[in-house]
Amino acid sequence: MKINAKIQKWGNSLGLRISGAMKTIPKFEENMQVTVDVSEKGIYVYPKPKKLTARDILPFTLEELLADLDAESAREDMELLPVLLPEEYDV
Numbered sequence: 001m002k003i004n005a006k007i008q009k010w011g012n013s014l015g016l017r018i019s020g021a022m023k024t025i026p027k028f029e030e031n032m033q034v035t036v037d038v039s040e041k042g043i044y045v046y047p048k049p050k051k052l053t054a055r056d057i058l059p060f061t062l063e064e065l066l067a068d069l070d071a072e073s074a075r076e077d078m079e080l081l082p083v084l085l086p087e088e089y090d091v
Contacts, residue, residue: 001025018045 003022007014018028026047028034033048055061 001021003020005016005022007016009015022028028047034045035048037044037046
């Protein structure tokens with residue numbers, strides 16, 4: 001989508017008002033952190049990516065993974081290791 005807009009003086013700087021579709025399509029909000037890429041061709045503004053946490057990447061916490069683990073089930077898992085790991089691993 002292309003939108004025609006006007007760059008205007010804003011204090012000692014130049015500003016571009018972000019309104020309408022320029023605001024709602026990328027879901028810009030007041031006080032939102034953004035990243036601005038600047039080149040000779042122009043500028044590109046996009047929401048600053050949020051930092052990923054371990055929970056965003058891994059579906060389970062360590063506590064959830066270990067919740068049902070006991071000595072017997074741990075031993076059963078160890079018996080599977082030679083099947084799951086290459087022979088060069090000595091387990």
